[in-house]
Amino acid sequence: MTSYTDAQIEEALKGLPGWSQEGEALVKSFEFADFTAAIAFVGRAAGPIDEMDHHPEWTNVYNRVDIRLSSHDVGGVTDRDVQLARVLERVAEAS
Template identity: 35%
Template sequence: MSKLSEQDIEKRLLEFPGWDYYDDAIHSEFEFENFKDCFSAMSRIAFECEALNHHPEWTNVYNVLTVSLTTHSKNGVTEKDFKLAAAIESILEPEED
């Protein structure tokens, strides 16, 4: 898997509103109702990270989850990062009633 060009990354980001590209990574921030909901989402995401064998750089402060995705072995963003971003978006998608 090769590192994507900045142009390719910007084009792919059109599919991911709320994600930005800087510092050789794609980044997003998610806000939840409370700490428990945020931590629960992180736990669900962790299972997907293990399945993909790709792990985010992330922080959690109370109800906010900040995520950065990069492929360290390629020194930048690859398709692997977009695959994980899509999985995160799918996990965090609001449930329809």
Template identity: 40%
Template sequence: MEKLSEQDIEKRLLHFPDWDYFDNAIHAEFEFENFKDCFSAMSRIAFECEALNHHPDWSNVYNILSISLSTHDANGVTLKDFQLAEAIEAIVEVEE
């Protein structure tokens, strides 16, 4: 998968208002009602990650989920990252 230019990344981010680009990755932070809802979303996201064979750098503290997406093989952001971001958005939207 080919690394996207910064211009392409910024253009694609127009469709992902919860995401930002910095440190060679796209990042988002989501807040849930409680830990259980956050962990439930993480579990659902994990299945999407496996299906796409693409795994985030993520963490959670209580009800906050922080996600960074970058394609290590390409040393930057690729279409694969945006595919996973789209799946994450669909899951998080349902949880809210």
């Protein structure tokens, strides 16, 4: 697996609202109604994330979950990161 070029990342971001490139990663902050809703999102996302065996860097502060996706083994953004971003979008939409 090889990392995306900046042009490939830019193209992928067109289909990922609210996501952006930060260095060698895709990033997004998801905001929810409150802490309980934010943690519920994390819980719902855990299963699909584990199935993909591609785990994000994320932090939670009250109603916000900040996510950073990067394939550390190749040093950049790959198909796995874009696919995981799409999965996280679907989980958030179902919230």
